[in-house]
Amino acid sequence: MHKPLSPGKTIGILGGGQLGRMTALAAANFGYRCYIMEPQRNCPASFVSAGHLTAEYDSEAALLKFASQVDVVTLEFENVPVKSLKFLESQVPVYPGPQALEISQDRVREKSFLNDQGIETAPWAPVKNAEDLDIAVDKIGRPSVLKTTRFGYDGKGQAKIGPETDAIAAWREVGSGYCILEGFVDFTMEISVIVARSVTGEIKAYEPVENRHANHILDETHVPASITAEQTEQAMEIATKAVEAMDLVGLLAVEMFVAADGRILVNEVAPRPHNSGHWTMDACVTSQFEQLVRAVCGLPLGSTQRLGRAKMKNLLGRDVHKWEEYLAEPGAHLHLYGKADVKAGRKMGHVNWLFQDDDA
Ligand SMILES: Nc1ncnc2c1ncn2[C@@H]1O[C@H](COP(=O)(O)OP(=O)(O)O)[C@@H](O)[C@H]1O
Ligand SMILES: [Mg+2]
Structure with missing residues (x-):
């Protein structure tokens, strides 16, 4: 105990x-x-x-x-x-401990680990040198995405390899280091599931949400995601399986693609609170942040029940100057991060909306 x-x-x-x-x-x-x-x-x-x-x-x-x-x-x-x-x-x-970080810090380890658990991802191949790159492009085909194995965020450290792209030039573009080549997924939607696992082993997942990106940065999250009940269940099962297999205590955010053929493929995982979970602050019984605190302090996990339809919008860069407009809007919940420097694409804050109009 x-x-x-x-x-x-x-x-x-x-x-x-x-x-x-x-x-x-x-x-x-x-x-x-x-x-x-x-x-x-x-x-x-x-x-x-x-x-x-x-x-x-x-x-x-x-x-x-x-x-x-x-x-x-x-x-x-x-x-x-x-x-x-x-x-x-x-x-x-x-919490989470080093073993969980070891997996999520490295895209090759992450994808091997997930595949070993029977969790599907895009097809992929490791690229350590120019010879690997040729083999990988032959195996994975085009279009594909070359990503650095480490330190990528908001689409940084990635290059798309299209039908005409010089693969070596693309590799140079991302620094000619250790990379992963992934098949480009023809997806209809990007979704994510945040799952919490407590010190006691208790697990609770939030339902899948739909994430819309602009310039590779999360722009909006919409809840519920417009996917089928089976896909919802499958996405939550995948996240639960991953958090257990990683033996992770804390939060695991699992980014997934809904492929054009309906399959759900995992893109990447993050062992921490996630931008796509910010909506929970105003539209769930328990926010993802409270859930993390509960998980690592060994408290009972809170209910992940949603209170209605919800939307989250990131305030990137100069969007933050609209803070007064959002404050004046009834029902808009403003969250600012206290960052002094406004830079293009920088996450300065977000706004949440909770709607009571349908399928809560
Ligand atoms: N294999 C892929 N097929 C199609 N789109 C992809 C693929 N990998 C990444 N993307 C797109 O690029 C975005 C950022 O990639 P991701 O691997 O999540 O890296 P980051 O660490 O920058 O979030 C994804 O949310 C998705 O829109
Ligand atoms: Mg991502």
Whole structure:
């Protein structure tokens, strides 16, 4: 039996972006304190947390100091070095642990792992050198997408290989490093499922949502996704299977494609709160952030029930200047992240809507 962490204790969060900020806000509702470790000063989470350790993730001295201040560690950024997590784990419980990060940090490991569980993805091949690239293009065909195995986000580190593309030039474009070539999925929709698994082993998934991207960045999430009941069930089963197989405690966000032939293929997984789960803050009994806190503190997981039809819109870059308009709109729930610099494509905040008009 795990004893739940009692209110008043401190949750350490690796990463201080908006996901950490919203986790800290949810934790505060239950009387926990949050202590952030993040190299950037004035990061979004620092303004709402009890403390902020400004340090690099690979500093052992900093990790020791961090561990001494907290009762449990979680993360909002999946590129923390695995070595650092292993070190932290020798001092304090860390959820999710290093094994989950090892899988999700590397697209080749991630896809092999998922396929080993019988979870379908696009066909893929690893590319370490020019010879591999030729073999991969022959095997996977065109169109396909070449992606760096590590550190990609918002479509960065990716190049499409069309019928006429010089594959070597595409590889150069993404840095000529270790890559994965994936078959281009002819999808009708992108969906995602966020699933929580607690220290106690309890699992709860949110229903699948539809994600619409603009310039490779999430623009809007719509709930419910317009898919069949079977597809809904299948997507939730896939996410549940993945979180169990990864032995992950915390949240797992599973991005999927609904292929033109109706199959559901997993694109990638993230072991943390996810942008496509922001709608839960205003349209679910339990938000994804509260659920993460519950999971890592060993509290009972909250209900994932949806309160109605919902929509989330990201405020990217200059969109944030419309904050007063959204505030004036009845029913629009504004969330801003406290970022001082407005840059094109930067996630500055989001707006949620909950509608009571149909199939809640
Ligand atoms: N194999 C693929 N087939 C078709 N579209 C893809 C494929 N892989 C990625 N995409 C598109 O690019 C977007 C970003 O790719 P993703 O692998 O999720 O990387 P990131 O880490 O940048 O989110 C996806 O949401 C999807 O729209
Ligand atoms: Mg993605």
